[in-house]
Amino acid sequence: MGSTSAGVRAPSRTWAEVDLGAVRHNVGTLKRKAPNSRLMAVVKADAYGHGSVEVARACIEAGADSLAVVTVEEGAELRRAGLEAQILVFTDLLPDRLP
Numbered sequence: 001m002g003s004t005s006a007g008v009r010a011p012s013r014t015w016a017e018v019d020l021g022a023v024r025h026n027v028g029t030l031k032r033k034a035p036n037s038r039l040m041a042v043v044k045a046d047a048y049g050h051g052s053v054e055v056a057r058a059c060i061e062a063g064a065d066s067l068a069v070v071t072v073e074e075g076a077e078l079r080r081a082g083l084e085a086q087i088l089v090f091t092d093l094l095p096d097r098l099p
Helices: 020-033 044-049 052-061 072-080
Strands: 038-044 066-069 086-089
Touching: 020 052, 038 086, 044 052, 044 086, 052 066, 052 072, 072 086
Parallel strands: 038 066, 066 086
Antiparallel strands: none
């Protein structure tokens, strides 16, 4: 975002449109090209700003075997949304960090 002369930030003019059909297609293609492999979809940081629940669901529907996040809270959000796939948390998991 740019700044105005008064130091107030101007609104962002950028956006992303996520084609979940393309996400499904890409996951399906990877699974077909490597049929004896397992695929873990990394959906940390809100799937890089694209919507973790929606992207995770599309990946699982297309054949992803598991999901990866960075925080316990991100994993809990996927569970609350009803996703039952294995979730790997890419961080140390200390008892005081459990929800």
